[in-house]
Amino acid sequence: MTEIIVSAKTKLADIIMQDKRALVLFPRFGIELGVGNRSVKQECINKGIDTDFFLLMVNVFLNKNYFPGGKLKKLDVDMLLRYLENSHQYYLEEKIPYLEQLIEEFKKRVDHPATKQLERFFMQYITEVKEHLAYEDQTAFPYVAALSEQVKSSKADISDIDYHIGVFEERHDNIEEKLSDLKALLIQHFPPHNDRYIRIRLLNELMDFEEDLINHARIEDKVLIPIVEQLEKKIG
Numbered sequence: 001m002t003e004i005i006v007s008a009k010t011k012l013a014d015i016i017m018q019d020k021r022a023l024v025l026f027p028r029f030g031i032e033l034g035v036g037n038r039s040v041k042q043e044c045i046n047k048g049i050d051t052d053f054f055l056l057m058v059n060v061f062l063n064k065n066y067f068p069g070g071k072l073k074k075l076d077v078d079m080l081l082r083y084l085e086n087s088h089q090y091y092l093e094e095k096i097p098y099l100e101q102l103i104e105e106f107k108k109r110v111d112h113p114a115t116k117q118l119e120r121f122f123m124q125y126i127t128e129v130k131e132h133l134a135y136e137d138q139t140a141f142p143y144v145a146a147l148s149e150q151v152k153s154s155k156a157d158i159s160d161i162d163y164h165i166g167v168f169e170e171r172h173d174n175i176e177e178k179l180s181d182l183k184a185l186l187i188q189h190f191p192p193h194n195d196r197y198i199r200i201r202l203l204n205e206l207m208d209f210e211e212d213l214i215n216h217a218r219i220e221d222k223v224l225i226p227i228v229e230q231l232e233k234k235i236g
Helices: 012-018 022-029 040-047 051-062 069-074 077-109 114-152 165-171 175-189 196-235
Strands: none
Touching: 012 022, 012 040, 022 051, 022 077, 040 051, 051 069, 051 077, 051 196, 069 196, 077 114, 077 196, 114 165, 114 175, 114 196, 165 196, 175 196
């Protein structure tokens, strides 16, 4: 897959044509298919989206070697948190339920003892994903929001919060690695059966989810953590 650098003049349709990952990324900004011939800037104006923020998120998400650098200084922290929370909502309300549906469909079609092991691996993985997202939503993100508010307003005070972004960074493990056993079962250990299409579909969806989580984690590593470190220095 050729990595592209998106600019304000880039057509939304061209981004999708060149990188299918934009299909799951755009809805997090309220952008759905039917983009016509509109450019990034035109769509951002139409949707009331900050163009610079959109470009930062898209380029970090789609390009593993893209580094935001000085662009972080102008970043709106509240906007970043809304984006991350929207991503979590997509995982919990759309992607995970769909994966659960595919697992159930696979179980119905395949009469093999390993299906129980497949379901167990899947449930262990999904449980870990949900715990990871819950920690961010309930602990890390509220801390970042409170920190941002203290920097902006002298009325806020987080001195009684025993937390810092280093704790988040230490806990920011790669949960996508837990998919290895699950994929190995589907690829190597289930014998050929009348399940080719459902198996391929399930594998594709699992791999897409894995890649999505990797890209999501990159945004937290390259954008969220450096921003919060800057905020912590301001009140330190």
